[in-house]
């Protein structure tokens with residue numbers, strides 16, 4: 001007790017409170033779609049997540065480069081979570097200072113993680129507001145879902161400023177789901193043509209035979225979902241009985257991590273599970289669902305915390321989640337990137353949907369617009385998946401750009417080495433056909449990395465087959481399942497899994513991929529660009545990446561080392 005009291009004196013009296021902001025550039029405006037219910041009562045409990053400053057981040061980056069570069073002697077020599085922990089664990093000083101600061105405010109109900117770099121603490125709202133000067137917690141609702149957030153920026157005491165990256169649970173409301181929609185944007189099919197994308201169509205297009213299914217004991221794959229919607233086991237079973245006739249498969253999810261609510265099934269939730277289990281057929285599948293249990297938590301951040309706290313995880317994770325890059329603080333994105341690196345050095349592949357708004361559009365002034373990249377799609381440490389459609393939507397022809405396919409250039413992260421020559425070659429190929437340079441940043445990380453069909457899917461949701469479901473949240477689990485299949489074959493051969501794929505993918509130079517060379521994606525509807533973003537071109541492009549996988553060729557290319 002005495003130590004705690006002494007600390008209060010030290011913090012409050014000896015140094016004047018000089019608060020500093022950790023996320024000055026974070027957008028704190030509450031979007032209009034959320035309506036304010038009112039301030040949170042002073043004694044209501046909040047759960048906040050403290051991201052402690054890590055050590056060894058440079059070495060972590062260097063390690064990731066080595067273990068994912070096929071030309072490095074360290075290739076695929078992955079670390080266990082315990083080893084990652086000894087690399088990045090915050091210093092004893094950092095841990096002590098942050099703990100004392102929390103305790104001096106009476107906050108002691110904290111959970112840590114194996115890597116010691118997150119603390120998740122419960123405290124009354126009035127304590128949180130005293131701890132984080134500037135923060136004012138209010139409750140907001142959208143579509144019946146309520147969240148607690150601060151509409152004003154927070155600061156932290158000078159003493160802890162250098163020991164924290166950011167505090168989670170104050171800003172960043174969950175974005176709406178990517179625009180997974182069932183909309184008849186296509187004409188009615190003529191007789192004799194296929195009626196939309198099903199597992200059989202995907203498996204035929206990407207050359208998967210009935211024997212291309214999982215059989216390794218130690219393989220698994222996962223989808224992560226952060227929307228207030230759920231997959232239903234009965235829908236998955238129904239889907240597999242309707243569409244799984246031609247290949248061996250599983251019809252049950254192996255493990256659900258998180259809370260599955262009782263609500264109606266969501267299209268997106270159904271889509272992810274049904275399709276990762278159709279290309280990654282016969283591979284045990286996990287679903288991470290709504291890891292944010294409390295109104296003040298950020299579900300995506302909670303998923304990252306969970307990944308950092310579980311030593312046994314599936315090798316492949318697909319995620320359909322994204323936010324406008326310009327709405328997020330640098331501190332947050334930089335730290336999330338470090339979390340991606342932590343997963344990468346463990347041999348875990350993270351696949352993100354590139355988004356469904358093409359190049360996106362941000363209104364700078366009344367007359368001035370630019371494209372709007374999305375994060376984590378724009379992270380250099382994940383594999384980002386774009387979308388295509390069949391040239392003739394109802395025939396298994398070659399693939400062209402799906403105009404919704406998210407893509408472009410980060411304004412925050414530099415072009416990583418692995419893609420520098422691919423991006424340069426694209427610029428040269430397209431030359432004068434590029435959008436105006438005021439719309440995007442040629443020195444940024446360019447995405448997506450590859451693509452798959454994203455248009456005109458069949459999904460079973462709430463026991464009903466639903467046609468015309470579209471979006472990159474369809475293409476991402478399809479690619480994820482194929483990577484998990486390649487991992488399966490590697491594991492059977494005694495090889496490690498693929499881990500962070502990009503350095504190896506870019507070295508293939510498009511080998512084993514169906515190049516997508518036609519079509520442009522959408523962007524700002526203004527006079528300058530007239531709704532057009534980037535266009536596909538031979539080889540890599542910021543619309544469909546390297547194109548779509550020719551499974552047997554990709555397997556052959558990735559089945560050694």
Ligand SMILES: *[C@@H]1O[C@H](CO)[C@@H](O)[C@H](O)[C@H]1NC(C)=O
Nearest residue numbers: 111112113114119120305309
């Ligand atoms: C991390 O895992 C450990 C051991 O399973 C558990 O005690 C701890 O509460 C977990 N941390 C969080 C933040 O959930």
Ligand SMILES: *[C@@H]1O[C@H](CO)[C@@H](O)[C@H](O)[C@H]1NC(C)=O
Nearest residue numbers: 204205206207550551552553
């Ligand atoms: C794979 O599919 C393409 C197009 O559907 C086809 O041309 C090719 O011969 C198939 N087989 C292999 C082994 O690539």
Ligand SMILES: *[C@@H]1O[C@H](CO)[C@@H](O)[C@H](O)[C@H]1NC(C)=O
Nearest residue numbers: 215216217218219491492494
């Ligand atoms: C699966 O993993 C366990 C523990 O990591 C290992 O002992 C076992 O040999 C592996 N099995 C196969 C078939 O690779």
Ligand SMILES: *[C@@H]1O[C@H](CO)[C@@H](O)[C@H](O)[C@H]1NC(C)=O
Nearest residue numbers: 411412413414415441443444
């Ligand atoms: C362009 O990207 C670089 C990093 O790649 C960044 O430093 C710079 O600020 C960006 N420019 C704009 C206008 O966003």
